[in-house]
Amino acid sequence: MANSTHNDDYQTLLDVLRGARQRAGVSQVELARRIGNTQTFVSKCERGERRIDAVELVELAEAIGVPPLELIGEFLHRRGRGSDSPKTRKGRLSVR
Numbered sequence: 001m002a003n004s005t006h007n008d009d010y011q012t013l014l015d016v017l018r019g020a021r022q023r024a025g026v027s028q029v030e031l032a033r034r035i036g037n038t039q040t041f042v043s044k045c046e047r048g049e050r051r052i053d054a055v056e057l058v059e060l061a062e063a064i065g066v067p068p069l070e071l072i073g074e075f076l077h078r079r080g081r082g083s084d085s086p087k088t089r090k091g092r093l094s095v096r
Contacts, residue, residue, distance in 0.1 A: 034063040
């Protein structure tokens with residue numbers, strides 16, 4: 001698993017996140033206000049200067065008004081690998 005913010009998959013995730021924000025008509029300033037942070041924080045996240053974790057991704061999606069699973073679904077679709085691909089299956093968590 002690549003850990004860089006310059007990884008192609010991570011850049012795809014950022015494109016999905018930025019696109020969702022723009023389609024929702026939410027500015028970086030407004031998103032920052034909704035999450036209680038600064039516009040600089042949002043900008044750095046969207047540009048990949050600051051790597052976001054899963055909790056932050058969920059918080060950002062909810063603040064934009066997009067269900068987090070919908071955002072992740074768009075990422076998986078754009079990534080071009082379905083849930084049954086070898087890369088996705090590798091290291092899959094077992095949910096019971």
